Amino acid sequence: MTRKKTTNIVVHHTVTPQDHDKLGTIARIRSAHKKNGLAYDGNPAYHFIIGHNWTVATRDIKTIGYHAGNWEINKVSVAVALVGNFNNDHLTQYQEDELGRILRHWMKEFNIARKNILLHKEIKATACPGANITQGLIDMVVSSKENDMITALKARIVEFTAQVKRLHIEVKKLTGEVVAGKGREMDKDTQIIVLANQVEATREEVKRKEEVIVAKEKELLELRGSLDDAEQTAEENDDRIREEAADEATEELKQNILGNFWDWLTGKR
Numbered sequence: 588m589t590r591k592k593t594t595n596i597v598v599h600h601t602v603t604p605q606d607h608d609k610l611g612t613i614a615r616i617r618s619a620h621k622k623n624g625l626a627y628d629g630n631p632a633y634h635f636i637i638g639h640n641w642t643v644a645t646r647d648i649k650t651i652g653y654h655a656g657n658w659e660i661n662k663v664s665v666a667v668a669l670v671g672n673f674n675n676d677h678l679t680q681y682q683e684d685e686l687g688r689i690l691r692h693w694m695k696e697f698n699i700a701r702k703n704i705l706l707h708k709e710i711k712a713t714a715c716p717g718a719n720i721t722q723g724l725i726d727m728v729v730s731s732k733e734n735d736m737i738t739a740l741k742a743r744i745v746e747f748t749a750q751v752k753r754l755h756i757e758v759k760k761l762t763g764e765v766v767a768g769k770g771r772e773m774d775k776d777t778q779i780i781v782l783a784n785q786v787e788a789t790r791e792e793v794k795r796k797e798e799v800i801v802a803k804e805k806e807l808l809e810l811r812g813s814l815d816d817a818e819q820t821a822e823e824n825d826d827r828i829r830e831e832a833a834d835e836a837t838e839e840l841k842q843n844i845l846g847n848f849w850d851w852l853t854g855k856r
């Protein structure tokens with residue numbers, strides 16, 4: 588069943604042992620979802636499952652999953668499940684990073700607003716995804732190190748650009764002051780000496796300011812380079828999730844076909 592639109596993300600937990608491996612966990616969730624009718628096409632209801640150190644796409648991202656216990660939400664949402672029971676467990680560093688990457692990826696891919704990332708318990712009377720998974724935690728994982736770095740770099744570039752602008756204005760002002768010195772009343776010879784001295788002093792000041800401008804502009808260039816690198820890394824992470832999802836979905840499909848064949852052989856179908 589294909590989704591017509593995607594406006595929400597729902598976060599779940601699996602209530603299976605946090606440290607279990609990929610295949611064992613998928614088998615367990617698939618059989619539980621088959622038993623209670625959530626796996627209408629044989630696949631687990633969640634689109635992605637994040638284990639303690641592994642991630643797997645368990646449902647074609649374009650399809651509807653019966654995960655939220657609410658049809659209005661199911662038909663417009665993608666679901667990610669964290670392996671563990673987060674009434675007691677806490678996310679591993681891997682789960683935290685991976686959840687952040689997947690959420691950011693979906694927010695971008697489907698143009699989903701932060702406020703539309705929901706915890707399962709916000710839709711239905713359930714403990715899922717556990718007391719330790721809060722909207723505050725979601726806030727934290729959604730803002731990545733790369734994103735924070737990009738924001739910080741952009742702020743520094745704005746600050747540096749303003750500094751360079753200010754320095755240019757100061758240089759202009761200094762040049763103007765020399766001219767203003769001309770209006771003072773003193774005899775001609777003194778005026779010439781004073782002016783010459785002022786010109787010399789100003790020239791040196793201008794030179795110093797211009798050196799600062801050159802240094803700032805060099806730093807600015809380096810900052811822009813770092814910003815490009817950070818944006819590149821963020822982009823690559825996004826591509827990686829997309830590719831992994833495609834690979835895992837293919838693998839999952841193969842396993843599903845084998846599973847169905849096995850069920851048919853053993854007379855369960």
Ligand SMILES: [Zn+2]
Pocket residue numbers: 598599600654707713715716
């Ligand atoms: Zn749930």
